[in-house]
Amino acid sequence: MSIILKAENISKQYRLGQVGTGTLGHDLNRWWAGLRGKEDPYLKVGAVNDRSAKATEDYVWALRDIDFVVKTGEVLGIIGKNGAGKTTLLKILSRVTSPTTGTIKTRGRIASLLEVGTGFHGELTGKENIFMNGAILGMTKPEIKRKLDEIIDFSGCEMYIDTPVKRYSSGMTVRLGFAVAAHLEPEILVVDEVLAVGDVEFQKKAIGKMQDLSIGQGRTVLFVSHNMASVQKLCSNGILLENGKISYEGNVDKTIDKYLRGNNAISDISKKKRIGNGLIKIRKIEIVNSSNIPIKEVYSGQDIKIVLHYSNLLINTATLNLIPSIKITNSAGVNLINHHSRLNEVSYSHLPENGMFSISINKIPLPSAIYNLTYSLISYGDYLDGMEDAITFQVIDGDFYGSGEVPPSSHSLFLLDANWD
Numbered sequence: 001m002s003i004i005l006k007a008e009n010i011s012k013q014y015r016l017g018q019v020g021t022g023t024l025g026h027d028l029n030r031w032w033a034g035l036r037g038k039e040d041p042y043l044k045v046g047a048v049n050d051r052s053a054k055a056t057e058d059y060v061w062a063l064r065d066i067d068f069v070v071k072t073g074e075v076l077g078i079i080g081k082n083g084a085g086k087t088t089l090l091k092i093l094s095r096v097t098s099p100t101t102g103t104i105k106t107r108g109r110i111a112s113l114l115e116v117g118t119g120f121h122g123e124l125t126g127k128e129n130i131f132m133n134g135a136i137l138g139m140t141k142p143e144i145k146r147k148l149d150e151i152i153d154f155s156g157c158e159m160y161i162d163t164p165v166k167r168y169s170s171g172m173t174v175r176l177g178f179a180v181a182a183h184l185e186p187e188i189l190v191v192d193e194v195l196a197v198g199d200v201e202f203q204k205k206a207i208g209k210m211q212d213l214s215i216g217q218g219r220t221v222l223f224v225s226h227n228m229a230s231v232q233k234l235c236s237n238g239i240l241l242e243n244g245k246i247s248y249e250g251n252v253d254k255t256i257d258k259y260l261r262g263n264n265a266i267s268d269i270s271k272k273k274r275i276g277n278g279l280i281k282i283r284k285i286e287i288v289n290s291s292n293i294p295i296k297e298v299y300s301g302q303d304i305k306i307v308l309h310y311s312n313l314l315i316n317t318a319t320l321n322l323i324p325s326i327k328i329t330n331s332a333g334v335n336l337i338n339h340h341s342r343l344n345e346v347s348y349s350h351l352p353e354n355g356m357f358s359i360s361i362n363k364i365p366l367p368s369a370i371y372n373l374t375y376s377l378i379s380y381g382d383y384l385d386g387m388e389d390a391i392t393f394q395v396i397d398g399d400f401y402g403s404g405e406v407p408p409s410s411h412s413l414f415l416l417d418a419n420w421d
C-alpha cells in the first residue's frame with residue numbers, strides 16, 4: 001500500500017496563561033532573530049506537556065518531535081490520556097492550526113470531525129450546511145446532490161434538515177456532521193472523540209461506516225477515542241501519545257495494552273482515588289497461585305487467589321458486618337466478574353489490626369487480555385474503603401480445557417467449563 005500521509009518532526013508550542021504569542025518584546029525578539037536568519041529563540045525553551053504538573057515556564061510543548069506515516073486504507077487509532085496532545089495533532093493534520101516545526105505531507109482531500117458542530121454555520125439549515133461543507137472539500141454541486149439523500153438518511157435528521165443547525169441537539173449535530181464528513185468521499189477521514197456524544201445506535205452505524213470506508217473503499221481513517229473497545233474493533237494500528245510525544249507505535253492490541261498498563265498498573269495503590277471512610281483500608285493487593293506465590297501474569301484456566309491486605313483503625317470490630325467484594329472488567333469497561341463474600345454467606349468481624357481477605361477463583365475463565373480489578377469493603381451499607389480499577393493484571397493464553405489446545409482469545413469474553421455428550 002502507498003503512503004497517503006506523512007508527518008515529519010511535528011512539534012507545537014503554546015504560551016501558557018495568555019492568548020497569542022506573548023509580549024511585544026517576545027515578538028521583537030522573534031522578528032530580530034528571523035531577520036538575521038537565526039532560529040526562533042523561544043523554540044529552545046518550553047516545558048513538557050504534563051497537565052498534572054505545576055507550570056515552571058511560560059511556554060509548553062503540546063507536541064514534540066512527532067514522526068509517523070499512514071498508508072492508504074489504514075485505520076489508525078490515536079490514544080492517550082486527556083491532555084496528551086491527541087486533538088492538537090488532529091488539528092494540525094486537518095490544517096486547522098499549523099505546527100511550530102515540522103511538515104505534513106498528504107495526498108487527497110481531508111474531512112475532519114474534531115468537535116460538535118465543526119465546520120457548521122448555526123444560522124444555516126442542515127441541508128445548506130451539507131452543500132457548504134461539500135464546497136469546502138472541493139466537491140461540485142452535482143456531486144453533493146448525488147450524495148444528499150444518502151447523507152440525510154444516514155444522519156437520521158430528515159425531519160429537521162430544513163431547520164437551522166443552531167436548534168439541533170449536540171447528538172443531532174454530531175450525526176449530521178459525521179454523515180457529511182463520511183459521505184463526501186474524502187481520501188482521509190479524521191474523527192475525534194465526538195462519537196461519544198451520539199447514542200448507541202449511531203455509534204454502531206458510525207463504526208460500521210468507517211469500516212466500510214477503509215475495507216470497502218480503501219480510504220484512510222484517523223480515529224481518536226477513549227473507548228478502547230471501539231479502537232480495538234475499528235483500528236489495525238495505533239499510536240500512544242504521552243505528554244506530547246509518541247511513546248509507542250504499532251499493532252493496535254499492543255498499543256492498547258501499553259496504554260492500560262501505564263494508566264492503571266500502579267503497585268502503590270495509595271496514590272489512587274478511594275471512596276469510603278478509611279477506617280479499614282486496603283494497603284496492598286496481590287494475585288497468588290495455588291502455592292501462594294505472588295504472580296503478575298495469570299494463565300487462562302489457572303487456579304488463583306486474590307489477596308487484599310488491610311489495615312484496621314477501628315478499636316472495636318465485634319459488631320462489624322464487613323463484606324469485601326471484587327469486580328473484574330476488561331479494557332472496554334465491560335463488567336465480567338462481580339463477587340462478594342455474602343454470596344458465600346460470609347461476613348467478617350473481630351478483625352485484628354492488620355490482616356487480609358482473599359477470594360479463591362478456580363480455573364479462571366478469562367481469555368488472553370488485560371483486565372482491571374476494582375474492590376470495596378462495605379459494612380451495613382456504608383463504604384469503609386473502595387477503589388475503581390485499583391490494579392491491572394494480564395491473563396495469557398493457557399490450556400483451559402486440558403486438551404492440549406489453546407482456545408483463540410478473540411472468540412469470546414469468557415471461557416466456558418462445559419462438556420459435550
